Amino acid sequence: xxxxxxxxxxxxxxxxxxxxxxxxxxxxxxxxxxxxxxxxxxxxxxxxxxxxxxxxxxxxxxxxxxxxxxxxxxxxxxxxxxxxxxxxxxxxxxxxxxxxxxxxxxxxxxxxxxxxxxxxxxxxxxxxxxxxxxxxxxxxxxxxxxxxxxxxxxxxxxxxxxxxxxxxxxxxxxxxxxxxxxxxxxxxxxxxxxxxxxxxxxxxxxxxxxxxxxxxxxxxxxxxxxxxxxxxxxxxxxxxxxxxxxxxxxxxxxxxxxxxxxxxxxxxxxxxxxxxxxxxxxxxxxxxxxxxxxxxxxxxxxxxxxxxxxxxxxxxxxxxxxxxxxxxxxxxxxxxxxxxxxxxxxxxxxxxxxxxxxxxxxxxxxxxxxxxxx
Amino acid sequence: xxxxxxxxxxxxxxxxxxxxxxxxxxxxxxxxxxxxxxxxxxxxxxxxxxxxxxxxxxxxxxxxxxxxxxxxxxxxxxxxxxxxxxxxxxxxxxxxxxxxxxxxxxxxxxxxxxxxxxxxxxxxxxxxxxxxxxxxxxxxxxxxxxxxxxxxxxxxxxxxxxxxxxxxxxxxxxxxxxxxxxxxxxxxxxxxxxxxxxxxxxxxxxxxxxxxxxxxxxxxxxxxxxxxxxxxxxxxxxxxxxxxxxxxxxxxxxxxxxxxxxxxxxxxxxxxxxxxxxxxxxxxxxxxxxxxxxx
Numbered sequence: 001x002x003x004x005x006x007x008x009x010x011x012x013x014x015x016x017x018x019x020x021x022x023x024x025x026x027x028x029x030x031x032x033x034x035x036x037x038x039x040x041x042x043x044x045x046x047x048x049x050x051x052x053x054x055x056x057x058x059x060x061x062x063x064x065x066x067x068x069x070x071x072x073x074x075x076x077x078x079x080x081x082x083x084x085x086x087x088x089x090x091x092x093x094x095x096x097x098x099x100x101x102x103x104x105x106x107x108x109x110x111x112x113x114x115x116x117x118x119x120x121x122x123x124x125x126x127x128x129x130x131x132x133x134x135x136x137x138x139x140x141x142x143x144x145x146x147x148x149x150x151x152x153x154x155x156x157x158x159x160x161x162x163x164x165x166x167x168x169x170x171x172x173x174x175x176x177x178x179x180x181x182x183x184x185x186x187x188x189x190x191x192x193x194x195x196x197x198x199x200x201x202x203x204x205x206x207x208x209x210x211x212x213x214x215x216x217x218x219x220x221x222x223x224x225x226x227x228x229x230x231x232x233x234x235x236x237x238x239x240x241x242x243x244x245x246x247x248x249x250x251x252x253x254x255x256x257x258x259x260x261x262x263x264x265x266x267x268x269x270x271x272x273x274x275x276x277x278x279x280x281x282x283x284x285x286x287x288x289x290x291x292x293x294x295x296x297x298x299x300x301x302x303x304x305x306x307x308x309x310x311x312x313x314x315x316x317x318x319x320x321x322x323x324x325x326x327x328x329x330x331x332x333x334x335x336x337x338x339x340x341x342x343x344x345x346x347x348x349x350x351x352x353x354x355x356x357x358x359x360x361x362x363x364x365x366x367x368x369x370x371x372x373x374x
Numbered sequence: 375x376x377x378x379x380x381x382x383x384x385x386x387x388x389x390x391x392x393x394x395x396x397x398x399x400x401x402x403x404x405x406x407x408x409x410x411x412x413x414x415x416x417x418x419x420x421x422x423x424x425x426x427x428x429x430x431x432x433x434x435x436x437x438x439x440x441x442x443x444x445x446x447x448x449x450x451x452x453x454x455x456x457x458x459x460x461x462x463x464x465x466x467x468x469x470x471x472x473x474x475x476x477x478x479x480x481x482x483x484x485x486x487x488x489x490x491x492x493x494x495x496x497x498x499x500x501x502x503x504x505x506x507x508x509x510x511x512x513x514x515x516x517x518x519x520x521x522x523x524x525x526x527x528x529x530x531x532x533x534x535x536x537x538x539x540x541x542x543x544x545x546x547x548x549x550x551x552x553x554x555x556x557x558x559x560x561x562x563x564x565x566x567x568x569x570x571x572x573x574x575x576x577x578x579x580x581x582x583x584x585x586x587x588x589x590x591x592x593x594x595x596x597x598x599x600x601x602x603x604x605x606x607x608x609x610x611x612x613x614x615x616x617x618x619x620x621x622x623x624x625x626x627x628x629x630x631x632x633x634x635x636x637x638x639x640x641x642x643x644x645x646x647x648x649x650x651x652x653x654x655x656x657x658x659x660x661x662x663x664x665x666x667x668x669x
Binding site for chain 2 (some may be wrong): 053107108111112113114115118119120122123126127129130132133166258259261264265269312313316317319320322323324326327330331332
């Protein structure tokens with residue numbers, strides 16, 4: 001209980017005060033951390049709770065980002081598509097588009113199992129990579145596309161006008177966006193916890209663990225799976241809108257395959273199926289490269305160089321670091337590995353009248369058999 | 375560009391894809407893991423060949439590269455076997471992470487360097503009925519038939535092949551009969567890794583411009599082939615490779631001739647679209663066993 005009444009306000013105050021003592025680049029990095037954290041919550045609901053492996057979460061983030069850009073974009077500038085909607089509506093629209101793509105893909109997801117679903121989601125990555133690069137009216141092609149500033153009923157919330165100074169700190173652009181991001185994060189966590197701990201989450205877990213039983217007590221299995229996909233994509237869409245807003249100019253190469261796979265790394269590092277874990281993992285992955293570039297060249301990390309000319313770029317090195325962390329967690333952390341086994345496998349394991357569950361488990365783990373028999 | 379040219383290009387692409395695809399399938403049959411680090415294994419082998427390919431005999435260098443790739447794959451399997459979970463989905467995710475690590479290291483090591491391996495055939499081209507065919511691609515086709523043919527002979531007619539098939543179809547019984555699942559796993563990873571490097575050597579040569587540091591992503595082009603064919607069917611992998619190779623060649627030709635505005639990259643995307651359609655109709659591929667969907 002004390003966490004709710006003391007810790008939560010303290011965390012909120014610390015987070016909201018960041019623009020008063022941290023420079024702009026830190027604010028931008030932290031905003032990206034919030035964007036990734038929100039999107040990672042969606043993936044952990046899908047993979048961790050729902051047991052559906054998706055390697056393409058970044059695609060839904062990208063749809064949210066480009067959805068916002070196109071809906072809010074000025075119409076008729078060069079040959080770019082733009083509807084010129086108010087940014088608030090554009091943000092909602094971006095999230096809706098991401099959720100819609102999730103809805104469209106969910107029949108594929110409901111039909112496929114385990115690895116086949118993972119491989120099918122790879123298709124989304126490559127198809128979207130093509131669309132983002134070649135449909136230039138949408139994304140601006142390789143040069144990228146600038147992002148319309150966010151405002152609320154005409155009050156600019158991510159620009160620098162009108163000038164706003166509080167306690168000597170210039171609260172402009174990214175600082176205002178940071179405040180919105182923190183509020184969005186708290187909302188995202190709250191809703192996520194309600195989904196996971198409430199009835200939808202329980203239904204989803206039952207679907208994952210025993211689809212037959214779930215159907216027997218009146219849970220619509222296909223619906224539950226599709227809902228998990230839609231909710232997860234909507235979270236990704238919210239993350240995507242923030243990615244667009246803090247990036248200001250967005251290029252398609254942001255959303256490459258590594259971007260998508262990073263989300264898997266986030267939820268594994270954080271601990272699969274846990275909302276708090278997803279937030280931690282998202283922030284960790286987002287901030288690691290930034291921190292390393294900051295510390296690069298100092299005696300602490302002399303081999304890091306942002307430009308890559310005199311050392312390893314921070315981004316590349318952090319990829320190595322969290323790649324290694326993911327391998328170590330999955331190899332040596334039994335609950336981490338077991339969690340994934342439980343969550344992804346159990347939705348596929350049907351109780352067989354012939355073989356007891358234990359035996360079917362052994363049949364699948366080829367590596368385990370000889371060690372046991374020896 | 376004529377029909378024969380499109381056909382020959384498709385055939386030679388299919389040969390390289392078949393090498394990669396059979397590599398994936400051998401590993402999948404042996405351990406039920408989709409090794410998404412196949413591209414990384416390929417890059418490690420190709421990098422070794424590239425570094426040693428200065429004066430030494432090409433064939434010796436190629437053999438060393440293939441052996442290093444096989445060893446790299448075996449090391450990955452050893453890492454996976456340390457895992458407490460013994461779950462093939464966890465293992466597959468570990469291979470993604472390994473692919474990320476190797477690619478990042480190669481980026482640091484290579485930067486803008488392209489791994490170009492001319493091979494003894496260099497950029498020679500022969501004319502077949504008005505179509506130009508790089509000798510390197512003819513060699514790739516011949517090598518693919520030899521390597522995959524040898525694999526099928528071993529798989530069908532040797533004691534080792536029997537052990538592999540036994541372990542793949544019923545590991546418990548096979549283990550009781552004295553077949554070491556561990557050695558079958560290591561051998562299948564070694565063979566799969568070696569096949570990937572053979573394909574990589576051809577991908578790194580003419581008519582390509584060489585492999586960049588992130589070349590491991592090329593192995594993903596084969597994913598539609600193994601999914602369309604069914605992940606545990608070597609014959610399916612070859613048919614999948616043919617479908618992907620010809621689809622890529624035909625769509626490249628059609629796009630260049632009639633719709634250049636679509637961009638060449640569409641040729642990479644089309645096989646994935648076909649894969650999604652196949653998956654909707656047959657969730658475990660054309661030749662994949664139903665058992666997988668039950669697991």
